Amino acid sequence: MEAKASSSKKEWLRLIFFFSIILIFGGALLSLPRAAIPLTIAYVIYLIVSPALPTLAKLGLSKGFSIALLFVALLFFFIYPIVKVVPTITREAKEFKDNIPRIERYVETQYSKSRAVIKDKTGYEIPSKYVSEVIEVARKGTANFLLNLPQVLASFLEWILLVPLFLFFLLKDATSFKRSILRLTPNSIFERFYYLSHKFNSQLGDYIFAKFVEASIVGIIITSGLLILDIKFSLLLGLVAGMTNVIPYVGPVLGTIPAIVLGFAEYGTTPTTGAIVLLYLIANTIDIGIVFPILVSKIVDLHPVVVVMSVILGSQYLGILGMVVSIPLAAAVKLIIIEIYNEVYSDRNR
């Protein structure tokens, strides 16, 4: 009995030690976003490319050589477009910022016109402060986004150095790092912790990979469509459409708004504007009808209502980042709830 008591006390100490290490790690990462963001990006890329390692190993290549090969491939696929595209996008963003007053004036004139029409027809006068408020909010939002964009792209250059570094060590040492965490895991939670973390990791990896592919497809369709239509800011709009696509349900709408506003402001009610609207409709139909059901929906098996609720909850606490991470987090919570359910009701199932 005494042995049992002392061993359970030790087990408690181990549990406390284990969770405090995890908390310290997590806290350190959260308080250091400059390191945490490139690390997260490196981790995301790691989740995307690490399945290639066993395939390369099967070809008889050593681990070091496989990693080197992956790096060369990544450099080829990423660095060249980044170097080429980043200046164009920065320039487009600056031009777009200069175009903002024109777009505002267009919206204001349209608004006052329709106000006049409504007053003519119904006799009801809509106060003009609505539009000025909306414009104020929109102005702040876009200005922030566009002003921050060059800054984001600048830290991009910092990440270009950090991400490969983190990625290299993740590819090289992730297995041994995982094993040392598992060695610290107390016996009483070992199997569950190992299984849940593994399941969560593979689900996260699959989800991120699927989302990455989905966003790329939408971005490519829209960018090439806009290039064919010869629209201004096609790269910027394509980038925005791809990035907002990561947010479920709300994202595609958010990505469409700037293009449509720009289209009306730039081209008025001409066939070109219609073509832009049609292009976005086609891209989102392809996304919703083909890409999403094949790629994403099988991976995170969440009810649409749960998805919307978690996106709202995420945006409440973490803004746009929260909208993006809410889905994998909700999937993780679901995983843990199912595990606890099975634990609590395991006797009933017999």
Next chain:
Amino acid sequence: MSYENEISEKLEKKEALPEKLDISMLKYFWQANPLSSVKGGNIPKFLRKIGVLKNFSDNELRLLSQSLHLRSFENKEVIFRQHDLGVGFYFIYSGNVDVTVDSGKGAEESENYLLSLDKYDYFGELALLQDNSARNATVVARGNTELLGIFKPDIESLILNHPIVAAKLLQSVSLIIANRLFSVTREVRALKYKLTQRKMGKDGSKG
């Protein structure tokens, strides 16, 4: 007579020493040297002595040992409980474990001692194959015990990285389960036979 004694005797008697070095003997001394035993090298050697893993080559055992987790348990520490969800299969690396089954009849906690497992024994193999596998028995360490565990995620990565090792391991696990199924079938048949015997006996006494 030991090699050392042989040599020293020959030295005493001033006999000629053997011209050739006895390589196998030297190798034995080298391997028996307590300082040379590297800790990582011991697990494949341990696995070599497990009967169901006999179809593994040395290199495959080395690869398998990289996927195993060495877990140490204190005296009376629970390894897993009956009805727990399990994902792991364990070999006993050192020490002993007791297997108990809770019959679950009535309110009294009747923990029936089932059996005790020793070094080189293994348990929990069903968890590797079943989805949401619930443990059939409670396993408790007796004395300080070290176990080598392999878990579902390890099997998944083994299948990806070393498919041959994974196939052989699953073959071994199937062998364990097949043996167990065979003995269970035999037992069921014997019980059925006894039951029909008894029934016939009763019918005979009636008629």
